[in-house]
Amino acid sequence: QKEVEQDPGPLSVPEGAIVSLNCTYSNSAFQYFMWYRQYSRKGPELLMYTYSSGNKEDGRFTAQVDKSSKYISLFIRDSQPSDSATYLCAMLDTGNQFYFGTGTSLTVIP
Amino acid sequence: EAGVAQSPRYKIIEKRQSVAFWCNPISGHATLYWYQQILGQGPKLLIQFQNNGVVDDSQLPKDRFSAERLKGVDSTLKIQPAKLEDSAVYLCASSSGPPILGYTFGSGTRLTVV
Numbered sequence: 484q485k486e487v488e489q490d491p492g493p494l495s496v497p498e499g500a501i502v503s504l505n506c507t508y509s510n511s512a513f514q515y516f517m518w519y520r521q522y523s524r525k526g527p528e529l530l531m532y533t534y535s536s537g538n539k540e541d542g543r544f545t546a547q548v549d550k551s552s553k554y555i556s557l558f559i560r561d562s563q564p565s566d567s568a569t570y571l572c573a574m575l576d577t578g579n580q581f582y583f584g585t586g587t588s589l590t591v592i593p
Numbered sequence: 594e595a596g597v598a599q600s601p602r603y604k605i606i607e608k609r610q611s612v613a614f615w616c617n618p619i620s621g622h623a624t625l626y627w628y629q630q631i632l633g634q635g636p637k638l639l640i641q642f643q644n645n646g647v648v649d650d651s652q653l654p655k656d657r658f659s660a661e662r663l664k665g666v667d668s669t670l671k672i673q674p675a676k677l678e679d680s681a682v683y684l685c686a687s688s689s690g691p692p693i694l695g696y697t698f699g700s701g702t703r704l705t706v707v
Contacts, residue, residue, distance in 0.1 A: 491633065515693050526597070526684050526698025527636065571635050579692050580649075583635030 486510050489572055489584030498593050502559040506572035506584045509553065513582070515575035516548050518557045520568045521586065527571055531557070562591045595619065597699035599685050605705045611673035614702045618666070618687030622697075624648075625662055627670050628684040630701070636684055642668065675706045 489506045496502055504518075515534055519527035533539045536550045545558040559566055572584040598617040606612050618625050623644050628636035639658065641649040644665035653660065657676070662668040672679055682701040 487635075489635075517693070524703075525700050526686070528698065529696065532693055573635070575693060581636075581638060581692065583637075585633065585635050 486582045487572060487574055487584045490587055491585050493588040493590065495590045495592060496562055498562060498564060498591055500562050500591075502557075502562050502566070502589060502591075504557040504559075504570050504572075504587050504589070506555050507553055508555070508574055508582075510574070510576065510582070511553075512576045513574040514577055516546070516555045517573040517575070518544075518546055519571040519573055519583075521571060522568045530570075562589075564591045564593050567591050597685055597687055597697050599683075599699035599702055601702055602700070603703045603705075605707060606675055608677055608706050609674040611671065612675055612704060613669050613671045614683050614685075614704075616668045616670070616685030616699060618668070618685070619689070619697055622687035622689045623665070624688045624692075625668050626686040626688075627660055627668070628686065628698075629681045630684055631681045639670070639683075672704075675704075677706050680704055680706045 487508050517532040518530045520530050521527040531546045533546050533548050536548050539546045543560045547556040567590045569586040569588050571586045574582045600615050625642045627639040629639050630636045639653045640660045642662040645662045660670045682703050684698050684701045686698045688696045
């Protein structure tokens with residue numbers, strides 16, 4: 484079993500839709516939970532990070548963590564064509580080691 | 594603030610050849626990472642430097658991969674000899690403190706081994 488599981492998609496939605504991206508994990512030692520966005524031929528860039536269970540909102544983006552279920556989500560409201568990218572979940576353990584998901588490819592159709 | 598610079602952007606080589614990638618981190622960032630990202634997968638850490646010392650190279654295939662960070666600034670990653678399965682994007686990242694606070698990736702070098 485991989486440490487971090489992520490549905491690879493691809494996901495295609497119309498502009499304005501609400502997008503839900505999800506990851507599950509198996510390691511209880513993970514303490515930080517992050518979402519990275521990766522445009523084609525670019526490196527990943529950090530979107531959001533959370534530490535505890537619950538929700539964290541930043542503009543159109545909401546990160547949700549459920550530590551009891553070992554499940555994290557990223558919601559994108561009012562999705563835009565510029566949101567088209569691959570979204571990677573990532574987790575940081577107590578030794579500052581990153582564990583990345585495989586990424587979900589998202590296309591927002593105008 | 595200038596980003597993490599990597600070169601070349603693309604490289605195509607035949608198997609058993611050697612190849613080197615270069616990374617220039619953000620100025621002042623003490624920690625530098627090399628990641629391998631195979632198509633359809635998330636990045637996998639190859640090696641982490643703190644200044645010019647190696648912190649973690651447990652996932653670096655040392656029989657063919659080597660990396661150095663002279664003077665604690667630029668870094669090079671070398672593969673010799675290359676195999677077909679080395680085809681991937683090689684990402685360099687740097688940070689100035691705890692990874693969660695400032696972890697910047699470069700655009701990567703896309704390697705194709707034929």
